[in-house]
Amino acid sequence: MARILVVDDDPDFVLVVRAILEAEGHQVSDASDGNTALEVMRKERPDVVLLDVMMSTTLEGVDISREMERDPQLKDVPIIMISSIATSEYAAEFPDDERVPIAAWISKPIQPAVLLKTLKRFV
Numbered sequence: 001m002a003r004i005l006v007v008d009d010d011p012d013f014v015l016v017v018r019a020i021l022e023a024e025g026h027q028v029s030d031a032s033d034g035n036t037a038l039e040v041m042r043k044e045r046p047d048v049v050l051l052d053v054m055m056s057t058t059l060e061g062v063d064i065s066r067e068m069e070r071d072p073q074l075k076d077v078p079i080i081m082i083s084s085i086a087t088s089e090y091a092a093e094f095p096d097d098e099r100v101p102i103a104a105w106i107s108k109p110i111q112p113a114v115l116l117k118t119l120k121r122f123v
Contacts, residue, residue, distance in 0.1 A: 001025040002123035005046040007037040007064065008082070009055040013108075017050065020112045021119075034064040041074055048122050051102075053083035062100055069101040078122040082115075084108035 001024065006017050009032045018028045029046070031037035033056050041049070049068070053061035061081060068074040079102040104118050 001027065002047040002119075003027045003029070003044070004048050004050060004119075004123075005037060005040060006030040006050045007032075007034070007055075007061070008050070008052040009033060010052075013052075017110070017115070020115060024116060026123075034060045034067075037064060038067060038071075038074075041068070041077065042071075045073065046077060048119060049077055049079050051079050051081050053081060065101050078103040080104045080106060080118055080122070082106045082108060082110060 004021055004026050006014050006028060007030070008014050008017075011032070014030045014032075018030065021028045029040060029044075031040050037049070037051075051061045051064060053059060055061060057063070061083065065079050065081070068077060068079065081100070081102045081104070084107065103122060106114060106118055
């Protein structure tokens with residue numbers, strides 16, 4: 001099955017997503033911030049990255065997606081952005097007037113069926 005990196009600073013969210021994905025046979029690793037995520041990705045390239053937007057900074061996930069796009073080793077790794085920013089007080093800060101290099105978007109709270117259906121498009 002797929003190697004999936006979950007990048008989120010909420011340990012409860014990571015625990016739930018890990019349980020959902022491992023029940024489907026996927027290999028899951030995680031990182032709680034963007035810098036750690038990039039280190040993990042460069043050591044063992046994941047098949048898919050599930051990436052939160054708001055972590056150490058409001059748009060850290062957007063910054064990481066752009067860094068991945070610039071990196072020849074990571075630019076082809078699909079990113080599924082998972083976030084609650086659309087319903088938060090920071091919604092206006094999300095760059096809707098420019099391209100964000102992601103393959104799919106899922107809003108939090110996630111529905112397991114939606115997560116798995118979206119993931120199947122990339123693995």
